[in-house]
Amino acid sequence: MADLSSEVFGIKFRNPVMPAAGPNVKNSGLMIAAAEKGAGAVVSKTFSVKPAEDPRPTMKKTVSGGLLNCETWLEDSYENFLYELKKVRQETSEPLIVSIGYSADDVAFLGSLLEKEIQPDAIEFSTHYTGSSIDPLLKVADSLKSSVKVPVLMKLSPGFPAIEELVREADSIVDGFVAVNSIGPALDFDPVKCRPSLGSEWGQGWLSGPPLMPIALGLVYRLSEIAAKPIIGVGGISSGIDAVKFLMAGASLVQVCTAAIHGGPATYGQIASGLSEWLDSNGYASIAEIRNMYKENIKKRS
Ligand SMILES: Cc1cc2nc3c(=O)[nH]c(=O)nc-3n(C[C@H](O)[C@H](O)[C@H](O)COP(=O)(O)O)c2cc1C
Incomplete structure (x- = not known):
């Protein structure tokens, strides 16, 4: 059987497939189940100093999966979520990556608290609601980095206007990147009702799942050419072959959200098994053999 293990950010992973922040990891039960059912790490839902208030409904299926x-x-409050994370720490031995947001003050406060109370293996911060200019995001990165000792990962949003510039500048601050978040604003609705299908102002939402995958894969390829730091690929992954493509295009690890919202916590282990089967049947002994393979083939051509 192919070797799926690796060491990234100084952390040992039994396999490269883990949850992405979302409702699939919004409580300890779901996070523990992810680890028990084969994920290579646990990632939490993003939380902040103030609980969110989301308009209902928050999710709606759209075209092509x-x-x-x-x-x-x-x-929920950060106090309650710390309690959930403590349970995850007690009941699983897989690496724990905790996702937080959003301002420089928020992440400094939550980062220090997490290190004291939970000791996560890494902290990921979301850039989704922190505007579209580079400097404020670099300040958030600096603030978190100077508040904690664990690796800090910047989660990138695909619609960020100067995403390459952001990665070039942030590469010397953070320990890695997560690429990418969902893309939008996007729209779909039932023409018979001719009303918004989401609770947002005009029914707008963020698009995730298979239609996002070619965009995410393209960004992982482009950004891994710029970043010296490792990238976790995310966007539309629902099978072992999808994970293979992300590793070949420059990702070191992968995350999964939408497929797990549909398929439950067993999804991560199923994708890891699919990855292992693909490696076996194509004659590869480890994920290390396929990492960056697509990029290297492109370079050989030029
Ligand atoms: C319902 C929903 C909620 C999400 N919440 C978060 C979040 O709290 N923090 C975050 O960084 N990303 C969040 N995401 C984005 C996912 O982590 C992921 O980056 C994106 O959906 C692309 O991956 P996927 O196609 O596997 O879902 C959310 C996605 C969905 C669908």
Whole structure:
């Protein structure tokens, strides 16, 4: 059987498939189940200093297996979520990556608290609701980095206007990137009702799932050419072969959200098994053999 293990950000992973922040990891039960059912790590839903208040409904299926959502961050207090994370720490031995947001002050406060109370293996911060200019995001990165000792990962949003510039500048601050978040604003609705299908202002939402995958894969390829730091690929992954493509295009690890919203916590382990089967049947002994393979083939051509 192919070797799926690796060491990234100084953390050992038994396999490269883990949850992405979302409702699939909004409580300890779902996070623990992810680890028990084969994920290589646990990632939490993003939480902040103030609970979110999301308009209902927050999710709606759209074309080609895609999902539209207007969910923001956790709709619960950070005090309650720390309690959930403590349970995850007690009941699982897989690496724990905790997702937080949003301002420089928020992440400094939550980062220090997490290190004291939970000791996560890494902290991911979302850039989804922190505007479209680079400097404020670099300040958030600096603030979190100077508040904690654990690796800090910047989660990138695909619609960020100067995403390459952001990665170039942030590369010397953070320890890695997560690419990408959902894309939008996007729209779909039932023409018979001719009304918004999401609770947002005009029914707009963020698009995730298979229709996002070619965009995410393209960004992982482009950004891994710029970043010296490892990238976790995310966007539309629902099978082992999808994970293979992300690893070949420059990702070191992968995350899964929408497929797990549909398929439950067993999804991560199923994708890891699919990855292992693909490696076996194509004659590869480990994920290390396929990492960056697509990029290297492109370079050989030029
Ligand atoms: C309902 C929903 C809620 C999400 N919430 C978060 C979040 O709290 N923080 C975050 O960084 N990303 C969030 N995301 C984005 C996912 O983590 C992921 O980056 C994106 O959906 C693309 O991956 P996927 O196609 O596997 O879903 C959310 C996605 C969905 C569908």
